Amino acid sequence: MTPPAASKSVLGYFGWAFAVTLGGLALGALLGWNATGTFGGLATAFFICAVLAVLEISLSFDNAIVNANKLKEMTPVWQHRFLTWGIIIAVFGMRIVFPLAIVAIAAHINPWEALKLAAAEPEQYARIMQDAHLAIAAFGGTFLMMVGLTYFFNHEKDVHWISFLEKRMAHFATIKGVEIAFVLILVLIFSSLLDGNESTTFLHASIYGLLTFLLVEVLAGFLDASQKTMSTAAKGGFGAFLYLEILDASFSFDGVIGAFALTQNLFIIAIGLGIGAMYVRSMTIMLVEKGTLAHYRYLEHGAFYAILILSVIMYMQTLMHIPEVITGLGGAALIGVSLWSSIRYNKRNGVAHDERSHRAKA
Incomplete structure (x- = not known):
């Protein structure tokens, strides 16, 4: 795939990601300037692109780990195909086509009309999006809330960041369907x-969001069961490639939906999530080649708390306007604090990653 891991530094894996970041943030800033003609608009677009990229990276942390584990079973040819064709499908399919489909469905127009409005008539596009915002917020908020609550309502979860809260949630996870009941109560309120x-509209869109989450869960369970029965050849070839693409779509769904809590601009969403997708690709390659997994204990917790905050904000946006900057800062701050807590834990407990020891055991 790439040069041997021993001769490549950690930063060396992120060369393309850095290049895409610089180009993407510059393009996002240009879009903000063209849309508003002010430095404030330029800075806002730049900031939202950066926050979306950080959120996508954090929410896709598990995605990189799953990809790395599956890629080890694939042949070198199909590894290369996934890391080239797969990233194209991930960026242009899930980060561009899928959000466009959401806009088209919510606004009751065809995807081509939605794209033309976004590019040529931003004011008309903004008006349609404003009319569709209630349904998008209800659908997205419900889906995201289920994503976040399912993570914490898990009786097998034994690593807790905010212990007094997470231990109780893990305890109540033994009650079947508790997270669904919690969400339905909030929907009714x-x-x-x-x-x-x-x-x-809010009620119907919320139910569709809940059903979508449950269908994604069913699909993921079906794929997990099917993967166990695959032949070795299928695991190492097209079967594994298809499996990883569908898993990537499942992992990406929460990031795509969450992006609407930050902005309704299709192009800024595509840029921000596309930047994040490039880092996930680079992280996947690094994990496969170096045989190591990032070990920040609470980073995942911070990402899922950020998801829950986004879901609540999307619900609140149906009642009042909440500035996008506040939305972005809340999630980014939580992720940053969880990373800081993870580093402190590692230092206190003498946790260190020894690559040479890992390779010796392999």
Whole structure:
């Protein structure tokens, strides 16, 4: 795939990601300037692209680990195909086509019309998006809330960051469907705060968001079961490639939906999530070649708390306007604090990653 791991530094794996980051942030800033003609608009677009990239990287941390574990079973040819064709599908499929489909469905227009409006008539596009915002917020908020709660309502989860809260959630996870009941109660509360058609729209969109999450869970379980029965050849070839692509779509869904909590600009969403996808690709290559997994204990917790915050904000946005900067800072701050807590834990407990020892055992 690439030069031997022993002759390549950690930063060496992220060369393309850094290049895409510089180009993407510059393009995002240019879009902000063209849209508003002000430095404030330029800075806002730049900031949102950066936050989306950070959020995508954090939310896709598990994705990189799963990809690395599966890639070890694949032949070198299919490894290369996944890391080239796969990233194209991930960036252009899930980060561009999929958000466009959400906009088209929510606004009741075809995807081509949605794309033309986004590119040529941003004011009209913004108006349609404003009309569709209630449904998007309800759908996305419900999906994200299920993603976050499912992580914490897990009786097998034994690593806790905020112990007093997470231990209780893990304890109540033995009650079947507790997270679904919690979300449905919130859906009923928020729908009761809206009037007439808005209440009905919120309720229907929330139910679709819940059903989508459950279907993704069913699909993931089916793929896991099917993977166990695959032949060795299938695991190392197209079967594994297809498996990883569908898993990537499942992992990416929460990031794509969460992006609508930050901005409704399709191109900024694509840029920010595309930057993040490049880092996930680089991280996957590094994990495979160096035989090591990142070991920040609480980083995953911070990402899922960020998901929960986004879900609550999306619900609140159906009742009031919440500035995008506040939304972005909340998630980024949580991820940063969780990373800092992980580093402190490693220092206190003398946790260090010894690559030579790992390779000696392999």
